[in-house]
Amino acid sequence: MNKRWTFLFVVAVVVTLSIVTILNRPTEKDFKKWLQEEYMIDCNEDCSIIEVESVSGDITERIKFTDASGTYSPGIFTLRINRQYKSLDDPLQIKQIDVIGFNGRFYPLHNNDEF
Structure with missing residues (x-):
């Protein structure tokens, strides 16, 4: 009987x-x-367009980027977003965001970006 209650307790904790x-x-x-x-x-409603503030010396400008490609992977426990953005002014300027969301928080997967 003791093993049964232990098993039920463990199952209840895992389910909770x-x-x-x-x-x-x-x-x-x-x-x-x-x-x-x-x-x-x-960013706009679906974050397909983002706006980043760029500071160089005394000049501050807002640069708009548009969603070039990416993936959106909702799972049961996680949300994975990997997007690549291209600047509207300079198409060679590319930013990438790769994050995973778990338990109410987001965690960057690549820390080599200046984002």
């Missing part, structure tokens, strides 16, 4: 943690908010 993790999975709105807070990047 799974439900909490599923309910805390980040959304696109969370991604937009994270971009603003983490990198001060403004």
Whole structure:
């Protein structure tokens, strides 16, 4: 009888943690908010166009980038977003964002960007 209650307790804990993790999975709105807070990047509703502030010396300018390619992979527990943006002014200027969202937070997968 003791093994049965232990097994039921472990199952209940695993199910509870799974439900909490599923309910805390980040959304696109969370991604937009994270971009603003983490990198001060403004984007439209679906983040297909982003606006980045660039400072060189005393000159500050806002550069617009458009979504060139990327993937959006919603899972049961995670949200993975990998997007590549090209500048509207200079198509050779490319920025990449590769993040995974888990349990209400986003984690960058590549730290070599200046974003």
